[in-house]
Amino acid sequence: MSAAAFRMIDANLNRAREAIRALEDVARFAWNDRGISEEAKALRHALQSAVAALPADRLASARDVEGDVGTALSGANEYGRAGLGDVAVAAGKRLGEALRAVEEAAKTVDPAVARAVEVLRYRAYALDARVALRVRASARGQWRLCVLVTRAHCRLGWEEVVARAIAGGADAIQVREKVLSGRELVAHARAVRAICAPRGVATIVNDRLDVALAADADGVHLGTDDLPVREARRIAGAALRIGASTHSLAEARAAIDAGADHCGVGAMYESGLKPGLAPSGAAYLRAFVEEFPGFPHLAIGGIAPGRVKSLVGAGCRGVAVSSAICGAADPEAVARAIVAELEVDATAGARSIAGGAA
Numbered sequence: 001m002s003a004a005a006f007r008m009i010d011a012n013l014n015r016a017r018e019a020i021r022a023l024e025d026v027a028r029f030a031w032n033d034r035g036i037s038e039e040a041k042a043l044r045h046a047l048q049s050a051v052a053a054l055p056a057d058r059l060a061s062a063r064d065v066e067g068d069v070g071t072a073l074s075g076a077n078e079y080g081r082a083g084l085g086d087v088a089v090a091a092g093k094r095l096g097e098a099l100r101a102v103e104e105a106a107k108t109v110d111p112a113v114a115r116a117v118e119v120l121r122y123r124a125y126a127l128d129a130r131v132a133l134r135v136r137a138s139a140r141g142q143w144r145l146c147v148l149v150t151r152a153h154c155r156l157g158w159e160e161v162v163a164r165a166i167a168g169g170a171d172a173i174q175v176r177e178k179v180l181s182g183r184e185l186v187a188h189a190r191a192v193r194a195i196c197a198p199r200g201v202a203t204i205v206n207d208r209l210d211v212a213l214a215a216d217a218d219g220v221h222l223g224t225d226d227l228p229v230r231e232a233r234r235i236a237g238a239a240l241r242i243g244a245s246t247h248s249l250a251e252a253r254a255a256i257d258a259g260a261d262h263c264g265v266g267a268m269y270e271s272g273l274k275p276g277l278a279p280s281g282a283a284y285l286r287a288f289v290e291e292f293p294g295f296p297h298l299a300i301g302g303i304a305p306g307r308v309k310s311l312v313g314a315g316c317r318g319v320a321v322s323s324a325i326c327g328a329a330d331p332e333a334v335a336r337a338i339v340a341e342l343e344v345d346a347t348a349g350a351r352s353i354a355g356g357a358a
Helices: 003-030 034-050 056-062 084-106 111-140 158-167 182-199 209-214 229-236 249-258 281-291 308-313 331-344 346-357
Strands: 145-149 172-175 202-206 219-222 241-246 262-266 297-300 319-321
Touching: 003 034, 003 056, 003 084, 003 111, 034 111, 084 111, 111 249, 145 158, 145 331, 158 172, 158 182, 158 331, 172 182, 182 202, 182 209, 202 209, 202 241, 209 219, 209 229, 219 229, 229 241, 229 249, 241 249, 249 262, 249 281, 262 281, 281 297, 281 308, 308 331, 319 331
Parallel strands: 145 172, 145 319, 172 202, 202 219, 219 241, 241 262, 262 297, 297 319
Antiparallel strands: none
16 A cells, blocks of 8 residues: 555545534634534534544554645645635635545545545535535625515606615615516616616516526526526526525525525515515514524515614614505605614614624
């Protein structure tokens, strides 16, 4: 058996274990993401079992830290990390690389070990993808106010509603039209984007991934009966911000793991848009924020001025609104009032969440 092979295996097992631990700790302490943390922990234990047949004394005796020429080498960006998300992404890449090196070297020592490590390498690739999606979602940013605009629900002309909502502080407009043909919807989404884009406001299309892509929108929002988030992400890649409606922590976790960039969290109150949906109230919102701290979200369902304060107290950082703004005589004033509630009570909301997590 080659001493060099054992030396390669030993060094890369160390790299793999370190990478898994970094992933696990970022998911646990920075993101409070139980799913990623649990998978990293399971992978760490599975790796130990996969290489258990290798003689520990041969691995230990092959280690030569003093004679390792690689300890003095470093890459240009090796010590640069913008945040813990970058730490996790780097760890995910390093894990796959290390497992591949272990697998290849193990083929010369114990083919059974090599096959076991190969299985883990594919699990590592899947974990790396989950981490990358989680980091990208956080980087997308948090909207304060997304207005869902349906032309038939607008008291004023829809163009005026959109413009006034933006003037009042809306940073996203969601096109919600259930009766338009695909051709009509693309044209309408483009018209909405023509108002939003010059003002730095996102245009989101409800339900229709094809329309969002055709209209060059910024994103799409998918309900529980629409195209699955994973399929939408596979088709759109990074071109669109993908939102997903969620009504439970299980739905939220599935959406996040599938690549959602933000979650609709609701319904907070009874809503004319979804009259058959029982409201979950602030309890689900609080649970969501505690389970996925920092993950972009929009509380939705019956949101109106005077109702936002209690949601901010539960940790809310953004809301989605329809009737209260579309049906208003002064959409700008309503939007401004909602944004003011979010801003005034933001500090109190942060304290509430910190206290709940202690």
